[in-house]
Amino acid sequence: MKLDPFYLIVDSSEWISRLIPLGVKLVQLRIKDKPEAELRKEIAASRTICEDHGCQLVVNDYWQLAIDEGCDFVHLGQEDLADADTGAIRKAGLRLGVSTHDGDELDAALAACPDYVALGPVYPTVLKKMKWAPQGVEKIGKWKRAVGGLPLVAIGGLKPERLPGVFENGADSAAVVTDITLNPDPESRTREWISATQKWR
Ligand SMILES: Cc1ncc(COP(=O)(O)OP(=O)(O)O)c(N)n1
Numbered sequence: 001m002k003l004d005p006f007y008l009i010v011d012s013s014e015w016i017s018r019l020i021p022l023g024v025k026l027v028q029l030r031i032k033d034k035p036e037a038e039l040r041k042e043i044a045a046s047r048t049i050c051e052d053h054g055c056q057l058v059v060n061d062y063w064q065l066a067i068d069e070g071c072d073f074v075h076l077g078q079e080d081l082a083d084a085d086t087g088a089i090r091k092a093g094l095r096l097g098v099s100t101h102d103g104d105e106l107d108a109a110l111a112a113c114p115d116y117v118a119l120g121p122v123y124p125t126v127l128k129k130m131k132w133a134p135q136g137v138e139k140i141g142k143w144k145r146a147v148g149g150l151p152l153v154a155i156g157g158l159k160p161e162r163l164p165g166v167f168e169n170g171a172d173s174a175a176v177v178t179d180i181t182l183n184p185d186p187e188s189r190t191r192e193w194i195s196a197t198q199k200w201r
């Protein structure tokens, strides 16, 4: 399986309606702390937009809602992975991505037979407090050797000028939040990301 090299992460269907029509082909809906009814609505609305634009939709955390709404992927962190029914995710035809931050987490992720593995934070991130120091791009090469043919997603502090180092070290896709959502012109920045990743598409 090949992942698009530009992996956008946003926290609402409103962002999805703004940015996906620009040509984004892989997006994660990452919503925290909302009631289930609202989450379900957000996922359903995002799915419709993604389907209309040929974009794959990844749902973070809420694997059952992702199954119910017929999304493409579920992304799970290590704690969510321990609690999730990965058999049900697969049986429903969804693919699975798993976060990793150290060697033990990589072993646990690989044991779940995911469809991609994410490594982060490659650079410092302002989005959330992390208990891991920035990994650096060299760690991407180490991870790629360990995951073999499995797609590897790099995440954390990524910007267009950091992409050559990320891809040259073996990442297959680069995930981004704040470089786009906190940019004064998110639409233009999204277009920049699409063209900056073209060479790896
Ligand atoms: C592509 C990608 N990589 C890593 C994460 C982080 O997932 P997780 O560790 O579950 O943390 P939260 O995003 O839930 O705060 C991700 N979401 N996407």
Ligand SMILES: Cc1nc(C(=O)O)sc1CCOP(=O)(O)O
Binding pocket: 099, 100, 101, 119, 120, 121, 122, 124, 125, 126, 127, 128, 130, 155, 156, 157, 158, 175, 176, 177, 178, 179
């Ligand atoms: C959500 C998330 N997970 C990470 C991990 O290392 O698992 S880093 C991260 C934040 C990514 O946001 P930005 O592109 O703004 O740095």
Ligand SMILES: [Mg+2]
Binding pocket: 060, 061, 075, 076, 077, 080
């Ligand atoms: Mg999570």
